[in-house]
Amino acid sequence: MKSHSALRTPHSAFLLISPTWLVLGLLFLVPLVIMLWLSLQRGGLYGAIEPGPTLANYVRSVEPGYVAIYGRSVWIALVTTVICLLVSYPVAYYIALKARPERKNVLLALVVIPFWTSFLVRTYAWMFILRDQGVINSLLMSLGMIHEPLPLLYTPLAVMIGQVYAEVPFMVLPIYASLEKLDRSLLEAACDLGAGAAAAFWRVTVPLATPGTVAGIVLVFIPSLGTFITPDLLGGAKGMLVGNLIQNQFGPALNKPFGSAVAMALTAFVLALLWAYANRARRRGEEVAL
Amino acid sequence: MKRRAPVLRAVTGLVYAFLYAPIAVLVIFSFNSERQTAMWKNFTLDWYRVLFRDELIGHAVVNSLIVGVVATVVATVIGTMAGLALARHEFRGKRATMSLLYLPVIVPEIVVGAALVSLFGFIAMRLSLTTVILAHIAFSISYVALVVRARLAGFDRSLEEAAMDLGASRWQTFWRVTLPLISPGVMAGTLLVFTLSIDDYIITSFVAGPGATTLPLQIYSMVKTGVTPEINAVSTLLLAVTIGLIATAQRLETAKR
Numbered sequence: 001m002k003s004h005s006a007l008r009t010p011h012s013a014f015l016l017i018s019p020t021w022l023v024l025g026l027l028f029l030v031p032l033v034i035m036l037w038l039s040l041q042r043g044g045l046y047g048a049i050e051p052g053p054t055l056a057n058y059v060r061s062v063e064p065g066y067v068a069i070y071g072r073s074v075w076i077a078l079v080t081t082v083i084c085l086l087v088s089y090p091v092a093y094y095i096a097l098k099a100r101p102e103r104k105n106v107l108l109a110l111v112v113i114p115f116w117t118s119f120l121v122r123t124y125a126w127m128f129i130l131r132d133q134g135v136i137n138s139l140l141m142s143l144g145m146i147h148e149p150l151p152l153l154y155t156p157l158a159v160m161i162g163q164v165y166a167e168v169p170f171m172v173l174p175i176y177a178s179l180e181k182l183d184r185s186l187l188e189a190a191c192d193l194g195a196g197a198a199a200a201f202w203r204v205t206v207p208l209a210t211p212g213t214v215a216g217i218v219l220v221f222i223p224s225l226g227t228f229i230t231p232d233l234l235g236g237a238k239g240m241l242v243g244n245l246i247q248n249q250f251g252p253a254l255n256k257p258f259g260s261a262v263a264m265a266l267t268a269f270v271l272a273l274l275w276a277y278a279n280r281a282r283r284r285g286e287e288v289a290l
Numbered sequence: 291m292k293r294r295a296p297v298l299r300a301v302t303g304l305v306y307a308f309l310y311a312p313i314a315v316l317v318i319f320s321f322n323s324e325r326q327t328a329m330w331k332n333f334t335l336d337w338y339r340v341l342f343r344d345e346l347i348g349h350a351v352v353n354s355l356i357v358g359v360v361a362t363v364v365a366t367v368i369g370t371m372a373g374l375a376l377a378r379h380e381f382r383g384k385r386a387t388m389s390l391l392y393l394p395v396i397v398p399e400i401v402v403g404a405a406l407v408s409l410f411g412f413i414a415m416r417l418s419l420t421t422v423i424l425a426h427i428a429f430s431i432s433y434v435a436l437v438v439r440a441r442l443a444g445f446d447r448s449l450e451e452a453a454m455d456l457g458a459s460r461w462q463t464f465w466r467v468t469l470p471l472i473s474p475g476v477m478a479g480t481l482l483v484f485t486l487s488i489d490d491y492i493i494t495s496f497v498a499g500p501g502a503t504t505l506p507l508q509i510y511s512m513v514k515t516g517v518t519p520e521i522n523a524v525s526t527l528l529l530a531v532t533i534g535l536i537a538t539a540q541r542l543e544t545a546k547r
Binding site for chain 2: 012013014015016017019020021023024025027028029030031032034035038087088090091093094095098110111113114116117118119120121122124125126127128129131133134135137138139142165168222223225226228229233243246247250256259260263266267270271274
């Protein structure tokens, strides 16, 4: 019996977990601390870093021009989330409650496969479809419906399409998981008590599927907030979002301290949202999906 | 409950079409001889020929494979150990460890990339393929650890105890009982991480030095210069590889059960 407890000793737990502490500490926590430090320095000429400490970068980060960028980021993320919700709910509902059991796995796999494929390639597909010589414009012009190509690419609409396209799987899966667990006898009870199909849906199904729906909203909204590839490839020159701003400061604008301040602010915002979500879920005794 | 729901069915069908039409268009037009517009002309394999002669792409593929394999192996070993520790042991700092593991999943990629390049700048480490590998290990460990931990949650301890009662040593028990039981989880984690590594653009773009261009970086610079059928061809190949990997993993997993 002696050897059993050997597996459970703190000593072996320490051996198993210490490489993770080491790597994530050095390659995650330390970089974030360095970034925090950077955000308190002064950005000099040609990318030089002049010693602080100063809050100048944070003060600059709330100038109206930048606030407009955050506003646009939140707006795009919100619209993306709402469209994803509208698109995903029927799919999740169909797979969970209407599809034949033997088909469920295939239908789910078909939702998951795009998630596995390259984000970059999926975004490029939309460039190919939406550009002036793209699939839609070529088709409409050859049919004689238009004579000038429609400006589709490099618009906020293109960014939203690309973003919805990328995020749909993250909305379908948690909603499906909630609906799948739903106790169907409750729906039958509602019908027996005289509720119509619509009433049963709004007053039984929707409330019971709330945990999955909220999880889906979080899983779509947060990545959309910090998105970079979609606005960079599909958005126009005026479509800069916060992700592009950070990249720009670390790249061509050569101002890492300012870029760090924006990055820290974005991270703090995301963590606050998740913290609120986790608290809400815990209070209601729901599973936290993250 | 009634199964027939024509409207719902139609909407679901449309969403699936939305998910797959762009991919289908991309693949179909990689075989189109017309270069400028998206009008179908003739079937051709020319763009694939161009691709296989393209030395920049060849170099990028080699870099991506080096990064993907090294980062996946290291992250799988470290992540599996962490998953085991979390599922099996009570230790001080367990909750903090969980938070630490969620960090790479939660923090926006753009911030992760920026933070890592700040680190490498701070310690004056030259950007190269090594910094790319380190970055990929950093964001991969969590995924393996969380998948393995989830697998072990419903795991029957009594099999291991039986092995030990029958005289197996700790190592024998680990290799012959524990590892085979957790291998589907480890495999799933490995595959997830390899795919993430092969596809990553954002973090890599921050930490790649000269000569360390990976395939996504190469595709990105091609896309920025202009849409060409070669990009459709290389995208098609990348899609084929990813989907092939997932299909293999799924088959392995169903075969095990």
